Amino acid sequence: MNEFLEQFLSEARELVEQATADLLALERSPGDRENLDGAFRAFHTLKGGAGIVDFPAMSRAVHAAEDVLSLVRAGERPVTADVIGACLKCIDQVVQWLDAIQDSGEIPPEAESDADRVIAQFAAKPAVQPVSAQSEGPAEPAAILREQLLLARGGGGQGAILSAGRVAANVLKAAGRSGEAAAVELALTRGDAAAIASSIDDAIGREPEASPAVRSAPLSRTLRVDAERVATLVNLTGELTVAKNAFGHLAKLAAETDSVLAPPLREEHARLDRLVAALQASVLSLRVLPLRGVFQRFTRIVRELSASLAKPVRLEISGEDTEVDKAIVEVLFEPLMHVFRNAIDHGIEAAPERQAAGKAAIATLYLRAGREGERIVIEIEDDGRGIDVARVRQLAAERRLVSAETLSTLSDAQAVDLIFLPGFSTARTVTDLSGRGVGLDAVRTSMERLGGRVEAQTRPGSGSIVRFTLPFSVMMTSVMTVEAGGQEFGIPLDAVVETARIARGDIHGVGEAQAFVLRGRTIPLLALGRTLGGGASAEGPDATVLVAVSAGQYVGLEVDRLGERMDVMLRPPGGLLAKASGIAGTTLLGNGSVLLVLDLQEILR
Amino acid sequence: MTYKVLIVDDSKLARMAVAKALSAVHPGWTRAEAGNADEALAILAEEAPDIAVLDFNMPGRDGLELADELRRARPDMPVAVISANHQQEVVDRAREVGAAFLTKPLTEAALKAFLTEALQRLAPR
Numbered sequence: 001m002n003e004f005l006e007q008f009l010s011e012a013r014e015l016v017e018q019a020t021a022d023l024l025a026l027e028r029s030p031g032d033r034e035n036l037d038g039a040f041r042a043f044h045t046l047k048g049g050a051g052i053v054d055f056p057a058m059s060r061a062v063h064a065a066e067d068v069l070s071l072v073r074a075g076e077r078p079v080t081a082d083v084i085g086a087c088l089k090c091i092d093q094v095v096q097w098l099d100a101i102q103d104s105g106e107i108p109p110e111a112e113s114d115a116d117r118v119i120a121q122f123a124a125k126p127a128v129q130p131v132s133a134q135s136e137g138p139a140e141p142a143a144i145l146r147e148q149l150l151l152a153r154g155g156g157g158q159g160a161i162l163s164a165g166r167v168a169a170n171v172l173k174a175a176g177r178s179g180e181a182a183a184v185e186l187a188l189t190r191g192d193a194a195a196i197a198s199s200i201d202d203a204i205g206r207e208p209e210a211s212p213a214v215r216s217a218p219l220s221r222t223l224r225v226d227a228e229r230v231a232t233l234v235n236l237t238g239e240l241t242v243a244k245n246a247f248g249h250l251a252k253l254a255a256e257t258d259s260v261l262a263p264p265l266r267e268e269h270a271r272l273d274r275l276v277a278a279l280q281a282s283v284l285s286l287r288v289l290p291l292r293g294v295f296q297r298f299t300r301i302v303r304e305l306s307a308s309l310a311k312p313v314r315l316e317i318s319g320e321d322t323e324v325d326k327a328i329v330e331v332l333f334e335p336l337m338h339v340f341r342n343a344i345d346h347g348i349e350a351a352p353e354r355q356a357a358g359k360a361a362i363a364t365l366y367l368r369a370g371r372e373g374e375r376i377v378i379e380i381e382d383d384g385r386g387i388d389v390a391r392v393r394q395l396a397a398e399r400r401l402v403s404a405e406t407l408s409t410l411s412d413a414q415a416v417d418l419i420f421l422p423g424f425s426t427a428r429t430v431t432d433l434s435g436r437g438v439g440l441d442a443v444r445t446s447m448e449r450l451g452g453r454v455e456a457q458t459r460p461g462s463g464s465i466v467r468f469t470l471p472f473s474v475m476m477t478s479v480m481t482v483e484a485g486g487q488e489f490g491i492p493l494d495a496v497v498e499t500a501r502i503a504r505g506d507i508h509g510v511g512e513a514q515a516f517v518l519r520g521r522t523i524p525l526l527a528l529g530r531t532l533g534g535g536a537s538a539e540g541p542d543a544t545v546l547v548a549v550s551a552g553q554y555v556g557l558e559v560d561r562l563g564e565r566m567d568v569m570l571r572p573p574g575g576l577l578a579k580a581s582g583i584a585g586t587t588l589l590g591n592g593s594v595l596l597v598l599d600l601q602e603i604l605r
Numbered sequence: 606m607t608y609k610v611l612i613v614d615d616s617k618l619a620r621m622a623v624a625k626a627l628s629a630v631h632p633g634w635t636r637a638e639a640g641n642a643d644e645a646l647a648i649l650a651e652e653a654p655d656i657a658v659l660d661f662n663m664p665g666r667d668g669l670e671l672a673d674e675l676r677r678a679r680p681d682m683p684v685a686v687i688s689a690n691h692q693q694e695v696v697d698r699a700r701e702v703g704a705a706f707l708t709k710p711l712t713e714a715a716l717k718a719f720l721t722e723a724l725q726r727l728a729p730r
Contacts, residue, residue, distance in 0.1 A: 003621070004621060004625075007617055007618045007621060008618050011616055011617065041662055041664060044689060044690070045662065047689055048619055048662075048689045048709050048710070049616060049618050051709060052618055052619065052622045052710045053618075300664075303641065303643075303664075303665070306643065312643055312644050312647035314640060351647070351651075361648060361650070361651035362639075362647055362648070
């Protein structure tokens with residue numbers, strides 16, 4: 001694909017997003033000039049792009065939308081559902097074309113008739129709309145029946161055939177054709193695949209109104225589903241996981257008491273385990289969104305920030321197609337905003353300083369995203385002056401954020417991390433943009449709450465990079481269970497470094513605290529049971545220790561017993577626990593008890 | 606003698622198209638690109654372009670407003686405004702601010718004609 005076509009694809013996808021967002025907003029508030037102008041401009045730019053890559057069918061189609069919006073702008077046409085609908089249909093068609101170009105690397109050769117259909121939408125008189133909607137009614141059962149017939153004859157196995165038969169029977173019943181429904185049901189009770197297929201075929205043949213020219217509606221590649229329904233699905237999957245864990249518990253019990261049932265139970269549990277895992281993965285993938293929506297908001301915001309600070313800035317966005325759990329997408333905006341403000345306010349120099357440094361008059365900000373394994377990485381990079389590490393050290397000392405001793409041991413790269421400490425701000429004067437009081441520590445906290453990280457890197461004189469690392473999905477947490485002070489707890493597995501047995505004699509008192517040395521590293525030791533206010537642990541000759549790391553800090557947790565590793569759906573702590581610190585969430589165990597999953601960071605504070 | 610052309614369009618694709626046409630017509634010339642009016646004015650101050658080609662339809666200040674500002678700052682600079690819609694109103698307003706009007710997608714011939722005329726105006730300098 002040549003670079004023009006590539007640029008066309010990426011720009012057109014952005015414009016399609018923008019037009020869709022503006023059209024939907026316009027539908028909600030028809031008087032909104034900004035959304036109207038935005039949608040108009042998006043179609044106009046789409047037309048321009050189609051002209052450049054020589055795609056006349058698309059030029060014509062989007063021109064029709066632009067024309068209608070132009071009439072609306074001139075006050076000659078009201079914003080109606082028809083106008084919005086036709087424009088959205090036009091966008092759907094454009095998206096199909098873009099997909100085709102992406103797949104084949106070429107402009108679709110037979111797009112003219114598609115374009116005609118889009119343009120006809122705009123010509124349709126409003127009064128015609130409800131009528132045509134009605135005439136589509138009867139066609140629907142017919143289409144479903146045909147699909148069932150295909151399934152029944154498709155050789156998909158007995159299960160598929162039976163289910164096709166049941167769907168067909170229900171469709172016929174709903175259409176008031178009980179006789180034909182009974183015929184299908186009869187074939188169903190006999191379990192006779194051929195009879196099922198022919199009974200469906202018969203019903204299709206007796207279609208009451210042989211609807212003229214059953215339009216093959218363009219199959220949409222996407223389906224709009226209410227977010228609530230997806231949330232319900234996610235919750236049900238969570239319940240199913242709990243039920244599966246309970247089943248696993250029973251299978252284990254059976255292994256102790258019933259030698260006949262135990263093996264098949266274990267096998268079925270393993271199968272269920274795989275299925276639930278697959279279900280969970282696909283349910284969670286319903287909830288992913290591309291980052292484009294969030295990223296695009298910054299195009300405008302950066303423009304505004306750049307204007308208000310009189311620092312010309314160009315934003316380069318890449319990786320906006322990266323998909324992330326909706327729950328993460330929703331909270332990303334604020335932290336990114338904060339980093340952008342910092343970058344433009346403090347990072348990027350005023351024009352004279354840039355000129356003196358021999359830099360381009362227009363500063364460049366990069367907003368990048370990508371997937372690395374199970375994690376999503378988002379970076380904001382600027383080509384500004386970089387972070388003044390000496391100044392960071394000085395401020396950290398002045399504000400007593402760290403001891404002078406610690407400070408002297410920090411490398412420059414480590415010292416940069418001090419900017420994320422509460423109470424830190426390198427702003428020499430408090431400006432409107434960077435906000436007051438709220439620092440980068442808030443950014444770090446919000447990322448860590450999601451199981452993510454944020455770090456900064458700087459190259460003095462040439463800019464800095466802030467990197468967010470986030471989980472792809474927020475739902476599943478791997479935990480390790482431990483028993484301490486007579487209670488069972490979960491420790492997030494990503495915090496667990498290793499488990500060890502430490503001889504009592506190797507544990508030393510350091511003031512009131514205890515510590516031990518493991519592989520040359522001195523690690524503080526906490527008796528988890530006591531720390532959490534439970535009973536003291538039974539003291540054997542060795543301590544069972546789980547070594548964990550939190551915010552870069554190592555800690556050994558002494559426990560009575562190590563449990564097992566499991567993946568759980570973490571629920572936020574509710575009720576009485578909501579205010580308890582140190583609890584990251586709860587999950588139901590197979591035996592029906594509630595497992596508290598600890599928030600190590602809180603506990604170590 | 607080579608010249609520097611300022612290309613302003615919020616669509617990078619459109620800037621690429623103008624740049625391609627420009628390098629076909631005058632291979633030796635340099636160019637500067639901006640995505641909006643503010644960037645364009647910054648470049649005007651920093652890089653002193655000789656000629657400007659502006660998109661009409663941009664978010665923020667449109668091409669005509671920018672043309673007006675550029676002409677006020679640099680009355681001798683040849684400026685063209687391009688638009689995909691050949692609206693008489695835009696053509697007239699372009700003329701009012703002393704800018705040429707070109708249609709989108711920009712052809713090499715149209716760009717060449719504009720640049721030839723621009724050179725005649727720049728030559729006596």
